[in-house]
Amino acid sequence: xxxxxxxxxxxxxxxxxxxxxxxxxxxxxxxxxxxxxxxxxxxxxxxxxxxxxxxxxxxxxxxxxxxxxxxxxxxxxxxxxxxxxxxxxxxxxxxxxxxxxxxxxxxxxxxxxxxxxxxxxxxxxxxxxxxxxxxxxxxxxxxxxxxxxxxxxxxxxxxxxxxxxxxxxxxxxxxxxxxxxxxxxxxxxxxxxxxxxxxxxxxxxxxxxxxxxxxxxxxxxxxxxxxxxxxxxxxxxxxxxxxxxxxxxxxxxxxxxxxxxxxxxxxxxxxxxxxxxxxxxxxxxxxxxxxxxxxxxxxxxxxxxxxxxxxxx
Amino acid sequence: xxxxxxxxxxxxxxxxxxxxxxxxxxxxxxxxxxxxxxxxxxxxxxxxxxxxxxxxxxxxxxxxxxxxxxxxxxxxxxxxxxxxxxxxxxxxxxxxxxxxxxxxxxxxxxxxxxxxxxxxxxxxxxxxxxxxxxxxxxxxxxxxxxxxxxxxxxxxxxxxxxxxxxxxxxxxxxxxxxxxxxxxxxxxxxxxxxxxxxxxxxxxxxxxxxxxxxxxxxxxxxxxxxxxxxxxxxxxxxxxxxxxxxxxxxxxxxxxxxxxxxxxxxxxxxxxxxxxxxxxxxxxxxxxxxxxxxxxxxxxxxxxxxxxxxxxx
Numbered sequence: 001x002x003x004x005x006x007x008x009x010x011x012x013x014x015x016x017x018x019x020x021x022x023x024x025x026x027x028x029x030x031x032x033x034x035x036x037x038x039x040x041x042x043x044x045x046x047x048x049x050x051x052x053x054x055x056x057x058x059x060x061x062x063x064x065x066x067x068x069x070x071x072x073x074x075x076x077x078x079x080x081x082x083x084x085x086x087x088x089x090x091x092x093x094x095x096x097x098x099x100x101x102x103x104x105x106x107x108x109x110x111x112x113x114x115x116x117x118x119x120x121x122x123x124x125x126x127x128x129x130x131x132x133x134x135x136x137x138x139x140x141x142x143x144x145x146x147x148x149x150x151x152x153x154x155x156x157x158x159x160x161x162x163x164x165x166x167x168x169x170x171x172x173x174x175x176x177x178x179x180x181x182x183x184x185x186x187x188x189x190x191x192x193x194x195x196x197x198x199x200x201x202x203x204x205x206x207x208x209x210x211x212x213x214x215x216x217x218x219x220x221x222x223x224x225x226x227x228x229x230x231x232x233x234x235x236x237x238x239x240x241x242x243x244x245x246x247x248x249x250x251x252x253x254x255x256x257x258x259x260x261x262x263x264x265x266x267x268x269x270x271x272x273x274x275x276x277x278x279x280x281x282x283x284x285x286x287x288x289x290x291x292x293x294x295x296x297x298x299x300x301x302x303x304x305x306x307x308x309x310x311x312x313x
Numbered sequence: 314x315x316x317x318x319x320x321x322x323x324x325x326x327x328x329x330x331x332x333x334x335x336x337x338x339x340x341x342x343x344x345x346x347x348x349x350x351x352x353x354x355x356x357x358x359x360x361x362x363x364x365x366x367x368x369x370x371x372x373x374x375x376x377x378x379x380x381x382x383x384x385x386x387x388x389x390x391x392x393x394x395x396x397x398x399x400x401x402x403x404x405x406x407x408x409x410x411x412x413x414x415x416x417x418x419x420x421x422x423x424x425x426x427x428x429x430x431x432x433x434x435x436x437x438x439x440x441x442x443x444x445x446x447x448x449x450x451x452x453x454x455x456x457x458x459x460x461x462x463x464x465x466x467x468x469x470x471x472x473x474x475x476x477x478x479x480x481x482x483x484x485x486x487x488x489x490x491x492x493x494x495x496x497x498x499x500x501x502x503x504x505x506x507x508x509x510x511x512x513x514x515x516x517x518x519x520x521x522x523x524x525x526x527x528x529x530x531x532x533x534x535x536x537x538x539x540x541x542x543x544x545x546x547x548x549x550x551x552x553x554x555x556x557x558x559x560x561x562x563x564x565x566x567x568x569x570x571x572x573x574x575x576x577x578x579x580x581x582x583x584x585x586x587x588x589x590x591x592x593x594x595x596x597x598x599x600x601x602x603x604x605x606x607x608x609x610x611x612x613x614x615x616x617x618x619x620x621x622x623x624x625x626x
Contacts, residue, residue, distance in 0.1 A: 075598065131468050145564070147465060154460075154566025155444050156598065161563045164596040166556060177597055243479060247560050250474045251458070253467025283477040284490055285388065285469065 002313070004060060006068035006105070007119075007305025008047060009112060009298075010034065012087035015047055018302030019054065022066060022310060024123060029302060030054070039089035048102035066313050067106035069305030070095060071115035075157045080109045083157065108308050112301055113160060114151045116294075117144025119303030120258050125295035131254040133245070134294070135162065136261030137216075137270075140176075141184040141191075145252060149311075152252075163188065165244050187241040189216040189263050195233045205229050220266035234273045242277025250283040260294025268293065315626070317373060319381035319418070320432075320618025321360060322425060322611075323347065325400035328360055331615030332367065335379060335623060337436060342615060343367070352402035361415035379626050380419035382618030383408060384428035388470045393422045396470065421621050425614055426473060427464045429607075430457025432616030433571050438608035444567040446558070447607070448475065449574030450529075450583075453489075454497040454504075458565065462624075465565075476501065478557050500554040502529040502576050508546045518542050533579035547586045555590025563596040573607025581606065 004027075007018040011034060018029045032050050035042040047070075055065065072095065074085025080096025082088075096107040110118075117134035126132045130149050136142040141163030145152040152159050163184035164177050171181035173194075185191050196214040200207065207229035208222040222230030245257055264270055271291050279287050296303055317340075320331040324347060331342045345363050348355040360383075368378065385408065387398025393409025395401075409420040423431075430447035439445045443462050449455040454476030458465040465472050476497035477490050484494035486507075498504050509527040513520065520542035521535040535543030558570055577583055584604050592600050609616055 147460075147467075152460060152465075152565070155568040156566065158596065158598040159564065159566040161566070161596050161598075164563050165560050166594045179594070179597070247478050248564055250477050251472065251561055251564055252465070253469060253472040253474070255468040281479045281492070283471065283474050284492070285471040285474075 002066040003064050005066045005306050005309035006051065007071075007302030007307075007309075008051075008068055009071040009115065009301030009305065010043065010047070010088065011073065011112070012036065015043070015050075016298065016302050017050065017054070018299070018306060019058075020306040020310075022313065024306065024310060026299075026303070026306075028054075029299065034088070036087070036089055039091075040085075040093075043088060044093075044095065044098050044102065048099060051103050051105070062104035065105055067108065067309040068099070068103070069115065069308030070099065070107060070109045071112035071301040071305055072109055073112045076109050076111050076153070077157060080107070082109065106309075108312070110151060110304070110308060111144070111153065111157060111160075113142035114144040114153060115304030115308065116142075116260070116296075116300035117146050117258075117304065118151055118307050119296055119300035119305075120260070120294055121146050121149070122307045123296065123303050124300060125258050125292045126256050129255045131252070132256045132258055133160075133248055133252060133254050134258045134260065135241075135245070136294075137188055137259065137263035138261040139188060139190055141188045142261070145254070147252065147254070162244055162248060165247065167240050167244055183240060183244045187237050187244070189261075191240075192216045192219055192233065192237055192263065195236050196230075199229055199233050203229075216263040216266065220269055223269060234269075238273030239277040241274045242279075243281045245274065245278050246281035246283070246286075249286040249289050253286055254289065256290045256292060258292050258294050260297075260300065264293050315379040316377050318379045318619050318622040319364065320615030320620075320622075321364075321381055322384040322428065322614030322618065323356065323360070323401065324386065324425070325349065328356070328363075329611065329615050330363065330367070331612070331619060332371075333619040333623075335626065337619065337623060339612075339616070339619075341367075342612065347401070349400070349402055352404075353398075353406075356401060357406075357408065357411050357415065361412060364416050364418070375417040378418050380421065380622040381412070381416070382428065382621030383412065383420060383422045384425035384614040384618055385422055386425045389422050389424050389466070390470060393420070395422065419622075421625070423464060423617070423621060424457070424466065424470060424473075426455035427457040427466060428617030428621065429455070429573070429609075429613035430459050430571075430617065431464055431620050432609055432613035432618075433573070433607055434459050434462070435620045436609065436616050437613060438571050438605045439569050442568045444565070445569045445571055446561055446565060446567050447571045447573065448554075448558070449607075450501055450572065450576035451574040452501060452503055454501045455574070458567070460565065460567070475557055475561060478560065480553050480557055496553060496557045500550050500557070502574075504553075505529045505532055505546065505550055505576065508549050509543075512542055512546050516542075529576040529579065533582055536582060547582075551586030552590040554587045555592075556594045558587065558591050559594035559596070559599075562599040562602050566599055567602065569603045569605060571605050571607050573610075573613065577606050
């Protein structure tokens with residue numbers, strides 16, 4: 001009877017949808033813009049309308065849909081209430097209850113990074129693994145942890161916030177979280193740009209980075225062309241992230257670390273700089289933990305949403 | 314029929330035993346010396362002999378015993394083989410198989426720090442909690458993690474090794490693990506002694522610590538008497554451990570952190586120095602994570618062993 005499930009990934013600019021069969025095959029994906037006006041009160045009705053019309057067009061009844069797994073960029077309580085999602089303007093939004101009422105579907109909610117991790121371990125780069133740390137290097141640093149095939153969400157949904165691990169004592173700029181010296185300030189896309197600018201300002205040394213906008217992309221392009229200044233930036237980035245991940249693996253001892261997000265698009269060179277320092281700082285029994293690049297890109301969240309439904313059935 | 318279970322905690326100097334009923338009441342505890350001669354080949358036969366004679370004296374048949382949960386100071390594989398237990402001289406010891414053969418009991422094995430954590434969350438200081446980080450500050454630093462009532466052991470039993478988190482870049486002495494600047498080198502009982510001696514050598518400043526042996530005990534006694542030099546040592550200890558635990562809680566987000574081991578016998582003053590720095594470095598949603606002193610002392614392991622059996626039944 002139940003033949004389908006939905007994975008839904010709510011982002012600050014768009015909401016992605018995936019319709020899956022219960023064997024985990026992606027049948028169709030689509031997206032709608034995220035309307036964050038008025039503290040995001042339109043987001044859930046927009047999602048419900050899109051789901052309802054898609055199902056109607058495909059002549060699928062709600063009874064044929066096993067459920068929807070929804071990823072949210074924020075802190076999710078066990079009862080499916082979103083405690084806080086800054087980019088959506090949400091505070092205490094009873095997502096699962098509301099979306100279930102509007103669609104007639106069973107709905108589960110999870111932090112978006114956790115859901116992406118679940119997607120990657122299910123059908124992505126960590127397929128056949130049972131434990132992983134998944135790190136997304138974008139504007140900020142997201143992280144989802146899977147142990148024994150289950151998301152590790154913590155006592156109040158704040159597990160995996162390695163972007164706010166303290167990593168630099170000499171940081172005078174404040175992080176969004178209110179602290180100083182968080183990993184996210186130094187090893188996200190934003191952090192790479194900051195490190196690049198600091199290095200450029202510290203000397204008059206010629207560099208390819210003086211001719212273009214400084215970004216994660218241009219930094220790693222310059223690294224590939226053996227630009228000495230860009231290489232120093234990549235070394236610093238690698239040391240911050242390698243050290244932080246060594247701190248994580250001695251706590252969690254996962255099978256694999258997967259790196260995704262915009263910065264990872266530069267390719268294996270990113271892993272090389274991270275692993276160089278990771279191996280220096282890692283607890284010896286964890287030194288050989290495997291590192292891979294993410295495989296599902298921005299679809300990881302919808303895969304994770306579907307998996308959340310399928311593993312309950 | 315099955316009325317009893319056993320918790321067994323193998324240490325480098327003694328093996329502790331607890332006989333429990335299936336409601337978790339400790340009926341009797343006893344211990345025997347650990348014979349580590351000849352790479353510890355006598356340990357399992359000694360344990361079996363002690364168990365068998367105790368059961369015989371109490372007229373308990375093996376059929377009345379639901380099982381034994383055994384804690385080992387080392388790395389435990391999923392099949393119950395001890396991969397490595399340095400203090401016992403063990404390499405690849407098939408503990409569960411051997412002990413089961415010698416006693417006729419069902420046997421499970423677990424790392425000793427993990428088992429102590431399970432004991433504390435079951436009947437100790439973290440009773441009624443579902444997730445915790447348990448840290449023992451002794452000769453080294455042990456750590457057991459419980460998430461959603463289950464031990465987090467990692468892909469190959471190396472989870473919770475926070476004693477080997479890199480915490481000090483300027484460390485020239487090597488840790489037992491081969492690295493430099495591990496938490497254990499600076500915030501265990503051994504680490505406190507090292508910090509105390511460094512502080513004493515750095516100046517001629519009078520201190521109560523010049524009149525006695527420098528140990529965790531004398532350092533915190535001097536702190537309570539407002540000895541300025543001892544207070545500086547406690548501040549450094551607190552900063553190392555507070556920072557490391559902030560790194561842990563942003564990854565795990567547990568309900569509670571419990572501090573045990575010899576150093577914790579100095580009392581709440583230990584927590585005060587840890588929490589002062591913990592709060593400075595913690596990710597804001599985790600700042601209010603509760604800290605408590607361990608309650609079961611050296612019995613935590615036998616409680617954890619019993620719990621391991623009871624939760625399987």
